[in-house]
Amino acid sequence: MNLNILWFILVAVLILGWSVMDGFDYGVGGLLNFIAKNDKEKRYVMNAIGPVWEGNQVWLILGGGAVFAAFPLVYASIFSGFYLAMMLVVWLIIFRAVSFEFRSKVESAGWRKFWDADITVTGLGIALLLGVAIANVLMGIPLNKDHVDYQSLFSLLNIFGLAGGLVSLSMFLMHGSAYLIMKTEGEVQQRARVFAKWFAVAYIVFTLLFLLISPIFAPRLLNNSFGIIGDIVPVIMLIGGIGAILTAGSSSDVKPFAYSIAGILGAVASLAVGVFPDIVPSSINPEYSLNIYNSASNHLTLLVMLIATLIGLPLVLIYAIYAYKKFGLKVKMDESSY
Amino acid sequence: MDSLSLFLARFQFGMTAFFHFLYPPLTIGLGTLLVITEGVYIFSKNQEYLRITRFFAKLFAINFVVGVATGIVMEFQFGTNWSQYSSYVGAIFGAPLAIEGLFAFFMESIFVGVMLLGWNRLSAKAHWVSTIFVALGSTLSAVWILVANSWMQSPAGYRIGSNGIPKMTNFWHVVFNPYFPSEFIHVIAAAWEYSAFFMAGVAAWFLIKNNKDAIMRKALKIAVISGVIVACIQIVLGDISAKEVVKYQPTKLAMMEAQWHTQRYAPETLFAIPNNQTQSNGPHIGIPGMLSMLAYMNPAAKVMGFNKSISYINHKYNLKLTAEMFPPVSLVFWSFHIMMYFGFYFALIMLIALYLLIKDKLYDSPKMLKVFWFSTFLPLIAIEFGWFTTEIGRQPFTVYGLLTTVKSVSPNVSALDVGLSTLMFTLIYITLASFAIFLFKRELKERAEGKDELAGESAPAAASNNKEVLP
Numbered sequence: 108m109n110l111n112i113l114w115f116i117l118v119a120v121l122i123l124g125w126s127v128m129d130g131f132d133y134g135v136g137g138l139l140n141f142i143a144k145n146d147k148e149k150r151y152v153m154n155a156i157g158p159v160w161e162g163n164q165v166w167l168i169l170g171g172g173a174v175f176a177a178f179p180l181v182y183a184s185i186f187s188g189f190y191l192a193m194m195l196v197v198w199l200i201i202f203r204a205v206s207f208e209f210r211s212k213v214e215s216a217g218w219r220k221f222w223d224a225d226i227t228v229t230g231l232g233i234a235l236l237l238g239v240a241i242a243n244v245l246m247g248i249p250l251n252k253d254h255v256d257y258q259s260l261f262s263l264l265n266i267f268g269l270a271g272g273l274v275s276l277s278m279f280l281m282h283g284s285a286y287l288i289m290k291t292e293g294e295v296q297q298r299a300r301v302f303a304k305w306f307a308v309a310y311i312v313f314t315l316l317f318l319l320i321s322p323i324f325a326p327r328l329l330n331n332s333f334g335i336i337g338d339i340v341p342v343i344m345l346i347g348g349i350g351a352i353l354t355a356g357s358s359s360d361v362k363p364f365a366y367s368i369a370g371i372l373g374a375v376a377s378l379a380v381g382v383f384p385d386i387v388p389s390s391i392n393p394e395y396s397l398n399i400y401n402s403a404s405n406h407l408t409l410l411v412m413l414i415a416t417l418i419g420l421p422l423v424l425i426y427a428i429y430a431y432k433k434f435g436l437k438v439k440m441d442e443s444s445y
Numbered sequence: 446m447d448s449l450s451l452f453l454a455r456f457q458f459g460m461t462a463f464f465h466f467l468y469p470p471l472t473i474g475l476g477t478l479l480v481i482t483e484g485v486y487i488f489s490k491n492q493e494y495l496r497i498t499r500f501f502a503k504l505f506a507i508n509f510v511v512g513v514a515t516g517i518v519m520e521f522q523f524g525t526n527w528s529q530y531s532s533y534v535g536a537i538f539g540a541p542l543a544i545e546g547l548f549a550f551f552m553e554s555i556f557v558g559v560m561l562l563g564w565n566r567l568s569a570k571a572h573w574v575s576t577i578f579v580a581l582g583s584t585l586s587a588v589w590i591l592v593a594n595s596w597m598q599s600p601a602g603y604r605i606g607s608n609g610i611p612k613m614t615n616f617w618h619v620v621f622n623p624y625f626p627s628e629f630i631h632v633i634a635a636a637w638e639y640s641a642f643f644m645a646g647v648a649a650w651f652l653i654k655n656n657k658d659a660i661m662r663k664a665l666k667i668a669v670i671s672g673v674i675v676a677c678i679q680i681v682l683g684d685i686s687a688k689e690v691v692k693y694q695p696t697k698l699a700m701m702e703a704q705w706h707t708q709r710y711a712p713e714t715l716f717a718i719p720n721n722q723t724q725s726n727g728p729h730i731g732i733p734g735m736l737s738m739l740a741y742m743n744p745a746a747k748v749m750g751f752n753k754s755i756s757y758i759n760h761k762y763n764l765k766l767t768a769e770m771f772p773p774v775s776l777v778f779w780s781f782h783i784m785m786y787f788g789f790y791f792a793l794i795m796l797i798a799l800y801l802l803i804k805d806k807l808y809d810s811p812k813m814l815k816v817f818w819f820s821t822f823l824p825l826i827a828i829e830f831g832w833f834t835t836e837i838g839r840q841p842f843t844v845y846g847l848l849t850t851v852k853s854v855s856p857n858v859s860a861l862d863v864g865l866s867t868l869m870f871t872l873i874y875i876t877l878a879s880f881a882i883f884l885f886k887r888e889l890k891e892r893a894e895g896k897d898e899l900a901g902e903s904a905p906a907a908a909s910n911n912k913e914v915l916p
Binding site: 154157158159160161162164165167168169171172173174175176177179180182183184185186187188190191193194197198200201202204205207208209212213255256257404405407408411412415416419420422423426427429430433434441442443444445 | 506507509510511513514515517518520521523524525526528529531532534535536537538539540542543544545546547548550551552554555556557558559561562563564565566567578606612613614616855856857858862865866869873877880884887888
């Protein structure tokens, strides 16, 4: 195990942290207008993520910074190559980041309607685009010998990209619904149980579709570096989805969420297994691909960053556990809520 | 790479950085002031200080979310618009950015949720600890962001590898690069200075309406006491920062001072109309020997002129730069001087206010209150011009002496793409700034109309009745 492999794993862990922690924020946002019938319920749903979404969002910032430091060429190549798609994601994130605070400040119906729409659109948009981007990476992007990619926004919206988008969209909606089962009570929780079940079904259907067409678009998913063990990793996605279907209607408030996390774990692990030891495969020539060696920083940077992560990440988990504990398992509204 | 895309990429970075930096100084400084006011409440049990904290926390919240929203793009923009820069220095420059997320931004963002929504969930002391973590987190955030920025000003702790790309050789030399300590203290002091003026301006607005408002009297007092200390120290800190420029960036110094010719007894130019064509100043006023004195503590010391400073760094870094590659001198000169004049104005205002406070006339002086209300956001102008000086003055480099801006830009992004995204960002940022001002005003109005700051976002007295607890 060398530092480059370790950093590949760490980046995967950060993507997992982001998908699990910020993923339910996107899901809850996307569901807002459908699961809540009136302003009272909307505020109830929003406050399920109210005290924690700010912190969750940092996973994205940390992930971006970690890739920048550990694999600068990947950072440079992907972000400039996916230029307008990246910009679109950034705009969605900007408008989501202000929405909860802004919405709660003014009580007029029109104002709140605008931000409700904003929260829904940004949540769904980010959830969809993430999968589109990842499917395109799995397929390989046209990196030339300088690892530079000159493609347009629309070339990302191909069949395989869209299939990946549907996988991530249904995954985050399942995750958001499962999170709401855990955090809410009463009618909203009943609706969340129904949503969780059907989005889990959609997740399984889209995952199967994605895997089925992957030999055509992304053969490297099957011909991965881990052989038969690598081939069965995507099964974790299906286990998570099936678990969520079976437990969504049960009396347990926590199990659907646990299975949903398993589903996300399966997706991130499949992605990692699929690309390793490349990070961004080139569709022009395998030799132009960015892998964990030719895109990495030098040894000292990787070492310093590893030490920083080993000290810093446990601290982050301590803060997060503290914050989640202080607000309890079930949402309770008071005058300082959104 | 055509010159139009380069121009647009530079414009986009400048514009987004400009808008972003309207917000973090208040997060840092007001966060610290909230630690003070809440701390006084905890130790004195005086509810008035809790009210100050609760009210300003609402303004803090609005500012915080816009600061975060506008900041996200900053991290990604290096990759989207400056991919050559990113692949060249990522191994060094990326590290402080990632560490910022890990050790600062998480702390700040997790505890901001606890602080803003947890007034009724935590004991008073536990809540205060959350506020401390928010202020600490935002200050640490500034540490790592300024490590990254100061490294671009005075790169250290690296060696050029066999592939021509800098490699980190010593992490602590990267962190404590020559510019870092002075830049960090200068920026933090600016944040505190702005926040003191912000708190003073808001308090003054209420006192103009009703000067018996005991809570806002206390807020103004806290603002003036903290403000006078910071505003006076800031002048010294500015001088310390400028001395680092003298040592490491002679081209920036020459542009800041419109110093065209190398000379002994160099004057501190107070006013000038610098002309790049003739390489001389039009009408100008200066104090003879003052620049030599400030830079080298010796009025007879020789200060390098603009052309000399260029040939000096050409020799030092083995480059072939010409004067045309540098920004217009007037731009850097005026950015620096506007910042400097504001700095003196702030210290003067705060000293007068302190005098009135001691004489017990501060709250009864409508003029002084109006000056404070007028000055609420003025420090932002000084802060932005300070950044113009630092960033434009560093040109034509992104990393001083190491990498030029022309060689930093993404080669694969068209002018159309950058132009489109720049247009969008401009619209989005103007919208966000308008929303923030609208919501600030609303909070002020609501309080003026008698809403109680202890009652949270919307008081029970308000028209709505959607406050019942679900389910």
